[in-house]
Amino acid sequence: MSKIYVIHENNQWTEHLFNRLKELELPYEDWLLENGKVDLTSLPPEGIFYNRMSASSHTRGHRFSPELTSAVLSWLEHHGRTVINGSRALQLEVSKVLQYLELEKFGIKTPKTIATVGKEELVEAAKTFQGKKFITKHNRAGKGLGVQLFQSIEALQNYVEGETFEEPVDGITLIQEYIESPESFITRCEFVSGKFVYAVRVDTSEGFELCPADACTIDDLFCPVGEEPSSSPKFQIREGFDHPILKKYERVLAANNIQIAGIEFIQDKNGEIFTYDINTNTNYNSDAEEKSGKFGMLEVAKFLGNELEKSVLV
Incomplete structure (x- = not known):
């Protein structure tokens, strides 16, 4: 039976996705790659494979999970399986150098x-x-x-x-x-199926660790997720956000075979945009989504379901 295989190293970051897959009654299997092996002489199972490996895996004791994932993705791609956020996405996930060079290639300004x-x-x-x-x-x-x-x-x-x-x-x-902004916030643009879904404003006044996953508050005392200062929430979806740079971002993602990602930028006092991060293992903040009625993981689950259906029909 074909199903959706989710490749990752952090259970806390897959909980919301698995709940959405269950809600849509989509068959899936959890591929937790803390450790493992790849028999290169074997055939992968039928289905589609969603790579959610994180560049920060080493902070959770999973130093070599990205390397193991690279081997798994190469094996899957060799056998022609459908991989969402495949080998090239993983390469960019673990190297900001590669991210900046790729952004500049498409005319997107990055900080020196x-x-x-x-x-x-x-x-x-x-x-x-x-x-x-x-x-x-x-x-x-x-x-x-x-x-x-x-x-x-x-x-x-x-x-x-x-x-x-x-x-x-x-x-x-x-x-x-250091790009100085007149206000202490950055903007994170979320993409599913390579297309823009929404932008979120992230308050940076309390520090730089800006992981939007709700689970970050469990592991990281300094990750300001889910905590809402009295003045305003840390994460707020920017309703109606539109900018020509979004089309450039979509071209970058398409060129690198990245279907799901969050891209972050900051504007200086002159309004010039500097892009500094492509996150191919993007997470979403539930408080911000609840207030706006837009749900990133639901869109991801729907997209995976459509991809699974297409793979079955081939």
């Missing part, structure tokens, strides 16, 4: 970024920002891992030589120009 390996190289790279504010971040990240704001070379030097320095899992630390 330098990739470095080594603490001395990181400090030297910072000198090219000539007195401007800059941030560091991990190349393979998720949830804003490794993001630190600096206003001087001296502050960075103290950080890299101190005990709080976070070593990136792939060894690559990015140093990036």
